[in-house]
Amino acid sequence: MKGKTTMRASLAAVGAVTVLAMVPGGAQAAFDTGHDTQCENAASIQGRGASFQRSAQLGWGAEILAPNAGGPNAVGFGYATTGNGGCAQFKLAADGGTQKVTYAPTGSGSGRLAFGATGTANQRDVNGTSGPYGFGGADEAPSDAGSSNGGVQQIENANAGDTSTATDNAILHTIPVAQSSVAVDARIPDGCQVAAGSTTRRISATKLERAFAADSSADTWGEIVPAIVGSSGGLTTAQCQAKPVVRVVRFDSSGTTFAFKRLLQKIATRDSSGTTWSEPTLGNTAWPNDTAANLKKPASNGAGAQLDLLATQTDGGIAYADLATSRSKQFGWDGTVATDRSVWLYVEQPGATGQYRSPATDNNQTGTKGSNCGAVEYTDKGATPVALPTDTTKSWYDVDAASTTVQYPGCALTFALAWQTPQPVNVGITDPAKRFTQDQARGVKDYLSYALNGGQGELAANDYQALPTNVLTAAQAGANTLGW
Structure with a gap:
């Protein structure tokens, strides 16, 4: 490699x-x-x-x-x-x-x-x-x-x-x-914080798939990002961990959604979660357990509109978007500031339990740009080699990133x-x-x-x-x- x-x-x-x-x-x-x-x-x-x-x-x-x-x-x-x-x-x-x-x-x-x-x-x-x-x-x-x-x-x-x-x-x-890379972007709830670091600002593969399915095992912030805590003058840790998770997804038929659901399908297959994310079973703009309370869509096409909507979710929300748009919409990290509430998360490799990867080669908003996909190989219909x-x-259509434990899983x-x-x-x-x-x-x-x-x-x-x-x-x- x-x-x-x-x-x-x-x-x-x-x-x-x-x-x-x-x-x-x-x-x-x-x-x-x-x-x-x-x-x-x-x-x-x-x-x-x-x-x-x-x-x-x-x-x-x-x-x-x-x-x-x-x-x-x-x-x-x-x-x-x-x-x-x-x-x-x-x-x-x-x-x-x-x-x-x-x-x-x-x-x-x-x-x-x-x-x-x-x-x-x-x-x-x-x-x-x-x-x-x-x-x-x-x-x-x-x-x-x-x-x-x-x-x-x-x-x-x-x-x-x-x-x-x-x-x-x-x-x-x-x-x-x-x-x-398709970044998993988070708007941390107001009054709460998550310390900067790969062991804190992260989400497991299982919780990622379950959160976007609106499953009851991953519908609060304490369940998907256990390191979330209260802040001085804000909420208590218990209040922060009980905040509900809101999914912010694309309005339009989106290739980014397609790529993201492909990652969710890999996780669901590994975990036997029971959710089918792939087409034609689940259409591009359809999401499991869709309610007005737990899923929001912007009024127009594109990742920019999606992340603009995510930024307004003061009670917390999660989304997905290409890395470049994520950084342009200020979801890169503000150094080590714990109160930075617009961040992307490290994601666990579905095939390597406990191995978390960032979508970027540099997490800082003003850092050196580049996606964490440099060593990824692609194959048609899972062919090996x-x-x-x-x-x-x-x-x-069926060309996808081959399994790797080195790079970000959502390339x-x-x-x-x-x-x-x-x-x-x-x-x-x-x-x-x-x-x-x-x-x-x-x-x-x-x-x-x-x-x-x-x-x-x-x-x-x-x-x-x-x-x-x-x-x-x-x-x-x-x-x-x-x-x-």
Whole structure:
């Protein structure tokens, strides 16, 4: 493991130069002579989907739209060297740029819908506010007939298009772009405190699963975080331990929810708890024992809205969110201050009793960023030794982190969705403003190629980790096939 971690860290530090030749300037998939070299006539593109990717997209230079808007910043795609996959026309306008990337972090379900990757045929929602979506974001990868969610044919429906004829058929790619951790965030009740430390701010695997099931064995703060105590001028320890646990969950169909429930399912299976967390038994937005008192949802999509709601729970609440959003919403630790009430928790490894891990490499709010996922390996359908889908046209729905006692247990991949050749998607679309152009296709290929090359070196500083080598190789091969 140590050797693999070192290799991956080195790869990220140099912007994946050792494998760079695989993507920029690679196979052009029928671009014409005005678009067949890197950055040539590449135009502005827009994407939408997983809020899990928000900070990664910011680090790659995208402008983030609502919800949780931000940027753009003078970093990433427009500022990277050509050798690292950059395209200078995507600099900020103030620096001479003429094109841009925008991304709306509206949730993984929204990202899949943009490409028709749903359980319903003929459902592509391809157009945004300024033309077609060039790429999507999803942490819950689209499934196919062989997937463990009952074989919901999301990829087949995406590829088949909006009509029964073959003229609008296309090929969807599910391309891994980053990995990070799903943090368990806590709003400690007012008048109470939990001392800073890995033996105090922590939750066992069993109590985590039971708390989110609203089980009576884990519905008070004393049961899930035994180190909670009263504070001077606040509540007594007995009062703090008796405070009820309130779950704060996502409003929308969310890949972060999918990844988190996958962890809960591992724990439930180990413990024979009787709760089934996986789809299709329990839908993405459904939760066991749901009552108005013990479960709250924000009024809008995204992890930002979820954590904003959690922060208002003065009587205490728990939630889950990608590490980057958790830190941006101030759930990193305020040093060793015991009265810090917005914190993420250490989580016990389901396969290693008594081994607790943080979602971050540095718990402090102002500390060095990076998710605690650097040595995680991923495998398809639990294969041992690890194995991945044969390529990015296949379903990555069942790819999950392999068991480890070293890293945080809630690590997950996040994916870009893109058409191999977007021309067929134009069939039946008569409005020129809503049709894909070859300029946009060039922009999509170059942007995703950058994300898988120089962009990998930007991930740790934005609370992610670069992809493991075998996943990165598969992703770059997929990006190489994108064309017009």
